[in-house]
Amino acid sequence: MIDRGPFGHWSLAAVLSLVSASVIAHQIVIMQMLSIAQWDRFASMVISMAMLGFGAAGTVATVFRDRLRRAAGPALMLLCGSTAVAVALTPRLSALPGSFDAFLLFYDPGQTALLAVVYLWYCLPFFFAGLAVTLVFYTRVDRVGLLYAANLGGSGVGAAVVIALLWIVPLDRLPALLALPPAVATVVLMVDRSARADPPRRPWNRALVAVMVGAIGAAIVVAALAPVRAQPSEYKDISAALQLPGATIVHRSTSPHGELSVVRADALRVSPGLSLTYRSEPPVRDAVFVNGDYFGPLLGFDPAADHILGFTTRGLPYAIGSPTSVVVLSAATGTGVSHALSAGARSVVAVEPNRHATGLLAERHPEWIDSLYSDPRVTLAVESPRAFLSRAAPTGGFDLIVASELGSFGGNAGVDSLHDRFDLTLEAFERAWSLLSPAGIIAVTVWTDEPPRLPLRLLATWRRLLDRAGVEEPVDHLIAVRGWATTTFVLSRRPVSDGQIASARRFADAMGFDPLVMRGIDAAERDRYNRLPDDSVFDSVDSLSAGDADAIVAGYDFDIRPARDDRPFFLRFLRLTAIGGLIDAYGRRSVPYLEIGTFLGFLTLIQVIVVATLMIVVPLSGHRFQTGGRLPTLLFFCGTGTGFMLFEIVLIQQLTFLLGQPVYATAAVIAVLLIGSGIGSLLSSRIDAASRFLPRIAGVAAAVLLCYAVALMPLLRFLIAFPVATKIVAVVILLLVPAVVLGMLFPLGLRRLAAGRTDHIPWACAIDSLLSVTAAVAAGLLAVELGFAMVTAVAAAAYGVSAAAATRLGGAAKAGV
Template sequence: MCGLLIEISYTRIVSYKLFYYYTYLVIGLALLGLGCGGVLLTISSRLRQLSKNIILEKSGFLAAITLICGYFIVAKIPINTTKIWDYGTLDSFRNVCSLVILCLSLFIPFVAIGLAISSLLSSRPERINRLYATDLVGAALACIIAIPLQISLGPPLTIILTAMILSLISFFYQSSEVLTKISKISILVITLLAVTIPNFIPEIKTENIKSTAEIEFEHSEWGPVFRIDVQKELFDRHLIYHDALLGSNIIKFDGNFSKLSHLENDPRSIPFRTFEPSPENALIIGSAGGHEILSSLFFQTKSIEAVELNPVTTSLLKEKYYSYSGGLINQPGVKLTTGDGRTHLTRSNKIYDLIWFVAPDSYAANNSASSGAFVLSESYLYTVEMLDEAFEHLTEEGVIVAQFGEYDFDQRPNRTARYVSTAYESLTGLNVENPSEHIVVATSLDYPASLSTILIKKKPFSAVELKRLSKHVESIEGTKIRYMPNQKGLNKTIELVASSPYGQLKDALDNYPYNLSPVHDNAPFFWHFQNFSDVLNEILEPVDPARDPEVAVGERVLILLLIISVLLAATFLLLPFYLIRKDWSELPNKKASFSYFAALGIGFMLLEITMIQKLVLLLGYPTYSLAVTLASLLIFTGIGSASSSFISNKPKLRLWLLIILSTTTASYLIGLTPLTNLLIQFPLWFRFFSAFIILAPLGLCLGVFMPLGLGSIARISNSPTIYISWAWAINGFFSVIGSVLTTILAMTYGFGFTQSLGLTFYLIAILIFPHLSKPVTRQELL
């Protein structure tokens, strides 16, 4: 339980301190540390001679103290990850060292927890299925309570609370050493002070490129999506930072619309100039601080539905800044909803004149573009299927609007071009004869970057509408048309994407260095523009994030994490067995056991992570999907583990296990999307319950394999502790690799392929299983 609480909390902390894509580092280090604890128990005869109670006492105490010290280091260590890519410089070396220290701070507590788990599992080999099941149920409990803790306490205090739990566990085991008792009491006192006294623990220092050290905030709050920081009033507005990146603002408003005349020359005015008169109703997806709501009111839209994912953001407008914003959410015709935009639209039976997608970086094009912050994140808002849904809720003369920050529009309008290509495919699916007549693109200067506004109509833009738009765009300083039907030479990339005949886009973009293909739900990685093969070929070339901000930085991180995962896992999980090579060499059936536990490690991650990513569409929040998926899989794998002893000597039952697992995976591949479309209409609690049940058969099947294999090798070995720890290490090694590899495969080939590959690994494991307990001769053993 404690291990998973730490892991979930640190994914949020690292996402805030560094960037979203470094959360994969946390997952890998957690798996690595847990496996390393088992290796330590195996190679150290001194540890093996200690009683189980002593190991549990020492490991609990070590985990608590390293967790507290580690948090202080993680919070305060200065780092600038973008400088890492400036190879051969002192800055690069310094920041690599900082990253290594940060990794060690994350890694060590998991080693102590892994040591305790391995000690428990190896202490009673004959009951390993029940012990393993108990471990999984404890982890599931952590998933259930993690989200409420993140919201009520925040990740830093959750870390400290977990340290207190670990120190309390060590208190259950008596020690005669006075120093140990004093240390335990000291740790407990520190954790109690941290939980009860505000600001006792240090504030997290973000990395330099997103540093907020010079900014004076008046309100900060952790939420289930990201952390919110509100800057003190500046020019009649409060800027809002999302995970330390500028994301929105709350405009001061006293109810007098005449004071908002500046909106006439704001890029947010462009959507409204498509209409004459103003649109009757609008849906704003990603309303954040309410800037688009205010613009819609100013342009006399009568009915405005606004949807915002982060409940912390909506609470700002409902509570603390209600008066400051002029009671914006209670203005006539305004309705603010907390939830996922895709879910809201699918459940709605209304049609709209204007559907407005406010991209997460549209308020700070340069800030987010320069970080590549979203490159590895999945988003179901910018896919062909989402646009199909939007068109179904659009009036005949309605308009869909999307806005994106672009760092270098003239040379690399990747975000805009990719959204245009996605819209082109959606329009083609509606049997639109010439999609190029339904699209208009404009950009506005947001120094040193630009803000792109994309307009998409269900019907072709009329000559009157195009003339009105052109005239208005020309009147806004720093704003220009970048694509308009029947106009040539405005931007060759956008023109190429918007006007290529259907089916010829891929050929047209063959010489373009980035991936602008339409985005689908099967691989909803909108910000993934560069193929991993190209990134790998250029991995040794330095990148200047200030000049080339979003190009391959996220992909580079993922590839480097994969390389680092292999090296660290080999060093900490496999190499130590060289120290006990004599004992290790006497273990029977090593090739079969290696293949079996390796297949389980990588197969489990392929199936688990893809289900977490796919269920985001059903549950709305990525955090909810993580918690529900892990809780369900852990509970049902625990039940499967407890029942594994009934299958071990029954080949027919193993055959049925193969059939059930294959059928379950096939049903996910074929039926999950239509089932999601059906269930999304229901309340959130019902979708939670449905996701929990949907995952049950998968969890029951997967839970059988690990204890089945561990039990088999324990029975045929004279050194069950060593063999179980080695198998645990092999499984951990490939789980670490699988945690990163899954995302690479999903981004490249899609969720369907990745899930099918996960099933393949489990089928291999089933075929190998009979060889685990196969009798061996002395010659074969050597």
């Protein structure tokens, strides 16, 4: 028997929309705050664990379902109010264990307890909201199509709205604003309850209402009047800069791209791997940081002075030629652009995807870089490097393409190992190669890392490119020069001349650098100025540039295979089979810091699996189910939760390729996929849950995802060169088709359970939520190992499991439910 509860279904739909919009927006805001305070990978870990609050809510609802149903009215109002309070105060509560630092997690065991406290605080809003959603689904399963659509639609709208808010509202002010929707939801419930003609027998406790309203109001006022800013870890670049005497922040602003800060100090000098022969004093310049990470110096442009980059290995491409048409990818603050102009370039394209930074330097404060981006020789392209390469069609080709710089001074412990880099894939370099003039070159500067990984993967990628282009002598197209801190590699469209090799040698000798790769190189000249503790890397370099590259790639301790568009993780080098040997070589405590992003990913996955398993199993104990058929329920909702989230995460990563920015890809996928799924949920209300349509729809979902696994990436490569408006329309169409199909399955599954397994409904909600979170964590790790296409195929297989389980779901279901 269905309990229709004390509230109307339209009021409940409005409540779910408001709560869901708030929580999804809160998730994005908290990830931004954690990215400032720690790193992106840690932000993902905390949010993944916190979102287990949704699953925990389902488990609690399963265990206490009878009590919650009897007190559904007061419980729902209390949960909405608690969500508002938690959203407003989570940043303040999470700041209490102030000594926690993710960078020390593998070094200081005491950080584990602090991490548990952080998890608890961030879990609260998701738990309260999840319990409210589960309670509504359980008590009003007769309207689950409408209510699930409201839940998904609200989430989609919340994701889109918060991106817009991040442009106009400071990040630390958003928690107070995002607490308003669940506060309004609480008021909606109060009004609806008091207006019903059949009020419950038990009178409403006015004192409790007063306490709830007071708590919500106080929380929002505190969050609005005393906002809490995210404080960067002491290991962030900006923290080191602020320790300089007299250091101050002269500008700070936030956007979807993160927090942008400009630091000024008399001791803040520009010296990016300078040659030791440089005799002048390094210039004092302000520096820009994004989320606390170094973005670039405000060097500006002085045409009368020698450019400082000419005294680094970055001067190599200008030493061996005189490029007049130059592209600088990931131009940042324009240092590479001013270098090209100083070297005589007549036209320079500056490609920078961070619209927040370019707006600051090109529009608000152009004087900070001497109006560099307004120079008539400079064209500013605010887009991703890959998007620019895909649409560019220069007449005669570019003489020089300066690709993104790799690494950083002193390394970064591999915090970016799971970040996709579509600008560094084999396909990206092949596209850049095709855009070169007959004598054009590509230049990449790599910061020294130990053990060597970055330069070897770059060489392996270029060697594959040359082999695919039919080049018989790859080394004839390569030159590299090594300094004490950086190495610059040059890939030439045509074989380098003897004159260019002589120029490279003269440049290296004048600057105190060592030749690393070039035709006819002598072993003695490689290690003259900058000695290496282990010169075995030279053998690897020789094999990659002129020998058996496949043998080196296969046998090296780290994974240095070229990154591909289907696996664009250029900064991920860890071989899982080699961890034992690395522990022997570097020690158990040190190994995680070779690639901390990957280790945090696996740590998160282990934590999520353990917690999710416990939460699924707990309701099975103590005879809490009065009916059987638990295995079909488990399998069906495991499939829907796993399949949906694997597909969503892979879509976000693949659409980053198309849209150029992870934040926009995330908003687009969440908004369109969830709104489309909401449409599917509404349509599901017209389908008889007891019919044979449910397994067929799950089968169609599996088939659709298999098609996307095969065809999506080629289609995105075709679309990337189109205008933004065309891309947006294409994204909507591409996402709506599978979204509508996927959105039907969850509400149909719940309605099937309502016919004979009503006590399974909250457990099903818990399973779906817990497997969604687990899949979200696993998706990135699977993509690194298998590629996007295979992960999408795994998502299709998950829906295949749901299709098989659907035939027995709910037992002898009754028609018309």
